[in-house]
Amino acid sequence: MDRGSGILMHISSLPEAYGIGTLGKSAYQFADFLKQSGQKYWQILPLGHTGYGDSPYQSFSAYAGNPYFIDLDTLKEEGLLDKADLEGLDREENGETVDYGRLFVTRYQVLRKAYARASVTLEDEIQAFSKKNKPWLDEYTLYMAVKEAMGNKSWLEWDEAIRLRQPQAVAHYKEQLKDEIGLWQFIQYKFYQQWNKLKKYVNTLGIQIIGDLPIYVAVDSSDVWAHPEVFQLDENRVPHVVAGCPPDAFTELGQLWGNPIYDWEYLDKTGYSWWIDRMRETSKLYDVVRIDHFRGFESYWAVPYGDENAKGGEWVKGPGMKLFRAIEQALGKLNIIAEDLGFMTDEVISFRKETGYPGMKVLQFGFDTQGTSDYIPHNCEKEAIMYTGTHDNSTIIGWLEEAGDQAQTAYAKKYLRLDTDETYHFGFIRGAWASNCILSLTQMQDVLGLDDEARMNTPGTLGGNWIWRMKKDALTNELSRHIYDMTKLYGRSLI
Template sequence: MLDIGWENYKLTHTELMENEFKNFCKNEDWWLIDFALYCLLKKQYHQDAWNKWPDEYKYREPKALDELSRNHIDEIEKIKWQQFIFNRQWLALKRYCNHLGIKVLGDLPFYISYDSADVWANPDIFELDSSLNMINVCGVPPDYFNEDGQRWGMPIYDWDKLKQNNYNWWVKRIQKNLIWYDVLRLDHFRAFAAYWSIPAEESTARNGKWVKGPGDDLFKVLSLNFPDMPFVAEDLGEIDEPVHTLANKYHLPGMKVLQFAFGEDVADSPHINHHHSQNSFAYTGTHDNNTILGWYRHDADKTSIKNLKKYTGIKKINENNIGNIMIRQAFSSVSDTVIIPLQDWLGLDEKARMNTPATEADNWTWQLTSDQMIAIPYKHMRKFATLFGRA
């Protein structure tokens, strides 16, 4: 469809559309040119990673890139046009949502894939050696769930180099995201305070170490550029006091996930309702959790179900009412914002799970069907929103 659209554009576009496209290319040239060249070279070298390309492209020799640009003008314009069309359509959708009073919550991954236009175009802001190979990679240390930890394998930032440029790359990245979204969730927020650095040659995360992150130094810059600080801190996992201190200093809402609330530490859990704060987002589960029904069937142990019964005063909890019970808990939270996955509103089981962390198969494939769209319980949503003052 994009191929057809590009050919139609070249044959029939209006002057207004052409000017709009030219303005987009001009305004976005700080990333768009490198992205287009990266896509072209990926195709030319059969999707090989950029560090496998011939040296003149791997090391971005200006003469080679200039010649490449001159010899592939149409292909490069097409890649830029595709980005222009996506941007144009997305912003139209966002305007429509905003007109209806709907805000769009985006998600900003902390790390960048090694084989990406970002790393290829900006190797100096990552921990790479003289051959542009990764020195250290990211992940998280061993814990109760993963005895080897998690080795994610993306490159670590060179924060000293980023600081020299006043964190310009991060500022531009966030500025771009805040054009697309109203609020931005900062994934793996704890890495701003300290991150787990693993030698690249290690096959697991066991032999990594904690390294101090940019912390307050970066957020001073962000607060100057984004005075409203429209961010949500993804503060899940093993969180220490410096992480809380950083989030609280800039009044960033954290996340409360009810699936984590009813274990042996129910009385003291930060995820249980009586420990929620107004400046937070409450979830039945996030995209990394099972659905509520799937959680009840497979993940919740006897202690969790026992504590849930005690906490709610409901003696009979089963597959038919677990979703409604957990959604009611979320709505009754004092958290300013409550997020309920559609899978939970629809009472779907583990087959509708969005993502299972530390696995690669069958993630991010769930899609809402037209029949499910019709089955969304709008009246029930409205009733809860009204009852709990969230209308």
């Protein structure tokens, strides 16, 4: 990794028609904007099939792509949809939020129409894709088909025979739901076809994609249903403990994520094959993988299942280097960023350094008024990734407006010379770009100077998250030139 910079912009936030960003025209236009702005990296959030709460960190599968990201206009151009099929959808390209409830009702109706045509014209291609991805796709497609048949309830509430994957029940539903399984095969075929085409285009521009890998999978997922042995579950497949974070300065009760925790003893006995398979497929999707909550591999916060908050959890030792030695032995050296934020200990810091993966620094966390923070540019090591803020933070403007500690914001303004004619958000970006860190990244919301109405996620809250969308006319030549000049000035530009 050489000195560079990039922008975090999730697919859902692109200004595409029909209510959410897709892998269509606007994605290619954003890639062109990155190229014109001298950026070397495009970072996105997880691409998975989101479930309840719409979080990309809670997906129905560790492998399946989000059906909402399939571009409908592309399907129309391919003859799989016609104009009438799209008439019931909002053609709004300039909306500023995603309405997931409406998407759930309308999007699958359209995809079913496309499948009806594709099942005739693309049968061989879909079957070839299904055969190639059989290890995860068979599990996921059956899971989604049964889930719909069960009224979209969590698999923990399904009829016992299929919940426990008894062979007769599995065979029965595979036959009974054959057409529904075919629909989900088609959806994944189209998602991967469109994603691979976009990624190839982005790479031809000299830009690499940084993708996000959640450490955990959702309890309501094909992964847990199909592989209960990988997780700490009881005889009824209910988790013993679930994941979260302890109370801190931001959350009095901690964060109760609810994800099942891995049975690391079992994974160790199997040579970590489940994780190796996951990393193999993830490294095909992205050029660089950012592993979320990396400290959980050293020690994780385990909360008893059924607790109302995360206060009652405890730290438990994770697999540490054994896991990453196994991954490297199987797959070679991968390009990985370790999200090492949160409660840090000497053991976690040593573990991350031993892996050799660069960690993260967040500029918003750097202004302790003493100049001693590890996150302030003059204290950051070169082999680190500097963020102005992450998807879990306020925007730059939001932070300056809402920060409770006025001494911190005063220090930030003085340190970053925000008393100049330059707008505050570009002052922050300039501070990150000027740092010694090998890579600097900022959110698109911060490039645009938006306040917390555009915040992507507020941890510990449900509703109102993951909905921001960029306006269609936001990517101007003037904005691109400003970013390029700054990027060139600090030796990070692509061209």
